[in-house]
Amino acid sequence: MNSSRRTFLKSAGLASASLLASLNGFSAKKAPVILLRSSWQTVNIGDIGHTPGVLTLLEKYLPTASVRLWPSDVGDGVDELIRQRFPKLTIAKAPEEVKQAFAECDFLLHGSGASLVAGKDVDRWRKETGKPYGIYGITFSVTRDGDDSKALSKASALDIDILSNARFVFFRDTVSLGVAKQNGVTCPVMEFGPDGAFAVDLHNDPLAKDFLKEHSLEDGKFLCVIPRQRYTPYWEIPAKKRAFDPQRNARNEEMREHDIAPLREAITAVVRQTPMKILIVPEDETQVKLGKTMLYDPLPEDVKAKVVLRDRYWLTDEAISTYVRSAGLFGLEMHSPIMCIGNGVPAIVCRFSEQTSKGIMWRDIGLGDWLFDMDNEKDVAGIVPAVLAMAKDPKAAKLKIKKAQQFVRERQRETMEILKKNLNA
Incomplete structure (x- = not known):
C-alpha cells in the first residue's frame, strides 16, 4: 500500500470517527x-x-x-x-x-x-x-x-x-x-x-403517611407551624459541644413570648374558625422542646384537641413529604418555607433582625405580603389574618405562590x- 493511500485511509478513518462521535452526541472535550x-x-x-x-x-x-x-x-x-x-x-x-x-x-x-x-x-x-x-x-x-x-x-x-x-x-x-x-x-x-x-426533591412518603395516619391528619386539611428563638441554643444539642451563651440566652428569654405568642394566636384562630387542624413541627433539633413548651402546652383545651405536636426531630425527606400533604406552613423559620415554595406549598415567613437579611428573599421572589417582621409591631398584627386567610382559602393560597415558584425556577x-x-x- 503506497503512502498516499495510507494517508487517505487514516484521514477518512478520523473523519468517520469524528462524524460518529458527533452523531452520538459526544464531545472530544472531557466532561466537567x-x-x-x-x-x-x-x-x-x-x-x-x-x-x-x-x-x-x-x-x-x-x-x-x-x-x-x-x-x-x-x-x-x-x-x-x-x-x-x-x-x-x-x-x-x-x-x-x-x-x-x-x-x-x-x-x-x-x-x-x-x-x-x-x-x-x-x-x-x-x-x-x-x-x-x-x-x-x-x-x-x-x-x-x-x-x-x-x-x-x-x-x-x-x-x-x-x-x-x-x-x-x-x-x-x-x-x-x-x-x-x-x-x-x-x-x-x-x-x-x-x-x-x-x-430539594427528597421524599419519604411511607414515614410521612404513617405519621399523619397515626395522628388523624388528612391531606390538605392541616397547616404546619414552626417556632423559633432569636438565637438557636446550640448549647442544648450535645453533639454541637457549644458552651452556654448567657448573652444570647438572655435575648431569647426576653423575646420568646413576644415572638411566639402570635403563632399561638394564629393556631387558635385557625382551629376555632376553620375545619383545619394544626401540626407543630421542628426545623432544628431544639425546636421539638420549644414547640411543646411555647406552642402546645399553653393552648386552651378545646384548641389542643385539633393540634398535633411532633415530638421528635426528623430529616428533610420526611419533612417535605409531610409539607406537600399540608395546606401550607407558617412560622419563624426560613428553610421549611423555602422547601415548601419549591414544592408548590404555600408558606408564610416571620423573621427578626438576628436572622440577618435572608428573609428578604420572600420580597425578592414576589411574596412580600407573606413576610412579617417581628421587630415591627404593625407587621406582627398582620400575622393572624394572613394565616387565617391561608386556612380559609387553600386554593387561593396555592395560586398565590405559582408566580413566585415560576420566578425561582x-x-x-x-x-x-x-x-x-x-x-x-
Whole structure:
C-alpha cells in the first residue's frame, strides 16, 4: 500500500470517527468535574436541604457533569439520604479524598449558606489549584440598624477578595447583593440567585403517611407551624459541644413570648374558625422542646384537641413529604418555607433582625405580603389574618405562590446556564 493511500485511509478513518462521535452526541472535550463544598450541619433540615437542592439543579441542567461533594457534616443518616437520591455521587470526607478531588475537579462551587461559610476552603482551593470557582446562593454577613436598606457588612477583607475573584456570586437576597457592591466586591457576575434548598426533591412518603395516619391528619386539611428563638441554643444539642451563651440566652428569654405568642394566636384562630387542624413541627433539633413548651402546652383545651405536636426531630425527606400533604406552613423559620415554595406549598415567613437579611428573599421572589417582621409591631398584627386567610382559602393560597415558584425556577435555570458557560470556558 503506497503512502498516499495510507494517508487517505487514516484521514477518512478520523473523519468517520469524528462524524460518529458527533452523531452520538459526544464531545472530544472531557466532561466537567465539579467539587461542591456544602453540607454544613445536620441538626437543621434546612442546612441538610442546601446540598440535595444544588445537586438536583446540577443533575437537571448539567447532566454530563460529574460531581464530588466536599461536606462538613453528613452524619446522622444524611450520608445515606444523599447517596440514595444521588447514587453516582462521590463524597470526599477524608483528607486524602479531598486532595484527590482537588486534582480531579475542574471547578469548585460553594453551596448555599448563611454566609461565605467555607471561605477558608475556597481560598485553599484557589491557592493550591489555581482553578476557577463560584458562589451559589449565600447571604453576605450583615447587621441591621432597624432598616434593611442600611445593612452593614461584617465581612472580612479575605471574604471580599474571595468574592471578587469568583467567576460568579449569587446572593440569596438582594440586600446581600447591595452590601457586596457597597463594600467593593468586584466579581464580574453578581446577581440574585435562589437558595439551593428551593430545588430539594427528597421524599419519604411511607414515614410521612404513617405519621399523619397515626395522628388523624388528612391531606390538605392541616397547616404546619414552626417556632423559633432569636438565637438557636446550640448549647442544648450535645453533639454541637457549644458552651452556654448567657448573652444570647438572655435575648431569647426576653423575646420568646413576644415572638411566639402570635403563632399561638394564629393556631387558635385557625382551629376555632376553620375545619383545619394544626401540626407543630421542628426545623432544628431544639425546636421539638420549644414547640411543646411555647406552642402546645399553653393552648386552651378545646384548641389542643385539633393540634398535633411532633415530638421528635426528623430529616428533610420526611419533612417535605409531610409539607406537600399540608395546606401550607407558617412560622419563624426560613428553610421549611423555602422547601415548601419549591414544592408548590404555600408558606408564610416571620423573621427578626438576628436572622440577618435572608428573609428578604420572600420580597425578592414576589411574596412580600407573606413576610412579617417581628421587630415591627404593625407587621406582627398582620400575622393572624394572613394565616387565617391561608386556612380559609387553600386554593387561593396555592395560586398565590405559582408566580413566585415560576420566578425561582427561571432564576435557577439562568444561574445554571452561567455555571455551564464557565465550565465550557
